[in-house]
Amino acid sequence: MNYGRRVERLQRLMGDGGLRAFVLYTRENLMYFTGFDRYESTAYLLIPLDGDPILYVTRLDYQRALDEAFGCRVKRCRRPLNTLSRDLTALGGGSVGVDDLPSSTYTKLQATRRVNLKPSDRVVWRLRSVKEDEEVKLISEACKIACAGMEAVWEALRPGLRECELAGEACRAMMRMGSEEQSFPTIVASGPRSAYPHGGCTRRRLRKGELVVVDLGASYMGYKSDMTRTFVAGRPSDRQVEAWRATLEAYTRGLKAMRVGIRAGEVDRAARRVLEERGFGRFFIHGLGHGIGLSVHEPPYITKASGDRLSRGNVVTCEPGVYIPGFGGVRLENTVLVSRDGVEELTRFPMELC
Numbered sequence: 001m002n003y004g005r006r007v008e009r010l011q012r013l014m015g016d017g018g019l020r021a022f023v024l025y026t027r028e029n030l031m032y033f034t035g036f037d038r039y040e041s042t043a044y045l046l047i048p049l050d051g052d053p054i055l056y057v058t059r060l061d062y063q064r065a066l067d068e069a070f071g072c073r074v075k076r077c078r079r080p081l082n083t084l085s086r087d088l089t090a091l092g093g094g095s096v097g098v099d100d101l102p103s104s105t106y107t108k109l110q111a112t113r114r115v116n117l118k119p120s121d122r123v124v125w126r127l128r129s130v131k132e133d134e135e136v137k138l139i140s141e142a143c144k145i146a147c148a149g150m151e152a153v154w155e156a157l158r159p160g161l162r163e164c165e166l167a168g169e170a171c172r173a174m175m176r177m178g179s180e181e182q183s184f185p186t187i188v189a190s191g192p193r194s195a196y197p198h199g200g201c202t203r204r205r206l207r208k209g210e211l212v213v214v215d216l217g218a219s220y221m222g223y224k225s226d227m228t229r230t231f232v233a234g235r236p237s238d239r240q241v242e243a244w245r246a247t248l249e250a251y252t253r254g255l256k257a258m259r260v261g262i263r264a265g266e267v268d269r270a271a272r273r274v275l276e277e278r279g280f281g282r283f284f285i286h287g288l289g290h291g292i293g294l295s296v297h298e299p300p301y302i303t304k305a306s307g308d309r310l311s312r313g314n315v316v317t318c319e320p321g322v323y324i325p326g327f328g329g330v331r332l333e334n335t336v337l338v339s340r341d342g343v344e345e346l347t348r349f350p351m352e353l354c
């Protein structure tokens with residue numbers, strides 16, 4: 001990864017926006033600009049308009065930061081926020097861009113003399129939403145691993161198993177293939193629970209003939225994947241088949257609509273129309289997709305009202321769903337790359353109901 005080039009690009013955008021410095025806090029932003037994974041620790045990255053970034057860590061993370069952070073100076077601090085605040089003053093203050101800081105941190109930092117904080121997430125997303133070739137390779141690898149996780153669930157699927165047991169199978173398969181963590185806790189939602197788009201997984205045992213929504217993703221060197229399949233263990237009912245086929249058709253239409261330059265809202269509406277025509281429109285209660293990279297959910301967002309335009313190098317999901325309270329739900333999802341000559345599915349696994 002060329003971290004220096006990313007920092008230079010940000011500095012150029014900072015100059016255009018009148019920012020004297022940028023303070024980054026989110027785990028993914030720190031990884032994007034330095035390669036350092038802070039996990040749950042507190043750490044801050046200061047990127048001045050000119051010169052090298054400074055990473056502020058406590059002694060707990062100091063040695064690891066020296067070993068694993070690239071292109072920045074590492075400062076060991078008793079209180080990272082205080083040191084950062086002092087350095088901002090020394091830089092001369094002015095407008096300072098910040099990402100997603102906790103409100104208590106924001107308030108403290110805002111009290112720094114001569115500093116005026118400016119929430120500037122969008123500047124970073126302009127860079128992160130367009131993937132470099134190297135990033136596409138890592139996401140593709142995460143996608144391959146996710147497919148192995150789905151395969152493991154598909155193989156294990158039978159009535160009587162608990163949702164959490166199936167999630168365990170997915171997790172084990174993915175980590176054995178080099179996923180350092182799940183990109184989010186695997187969802188295995190069965191029966192009436194499949195009608196919850198974010199159903200998590202419970203101790204509930206699968207029953208014959210029920211819908212099961214399996215939504216999972218891997219993380220490969222920080223880069224995420226995301227995919228969903230919906231199965232029935234046993235014979236599906238006509239209504240289940242109808243909902244599943246409508247969802248597949250919506251997926252196909254959504255995918256077809258995706259191309260460089262199109263407004264994301266149009267893509268969402270293309271898929272939504274299919275479900276509306278088949279009487280499932282009111283059961284599609286979320287957007288069609290989202291960008292994915294170091295974060296599982298990131299811009300561009302593919303929702304009905306989104307004005308974002310798809311551009312070359314976006315990696316996004318396409319995931320229509322139908323959620324019928326009391327009956328069950330269906331969702332089908334792949335991670336796809338938007339490239340110059342169309343779209344490419346990066347998660348390749350059969351779309352089959354049973």
Ligand SMILES: [Mn+2]
Nearest residue numbers: 226317319333
């Ligand atoms: Mn998703």
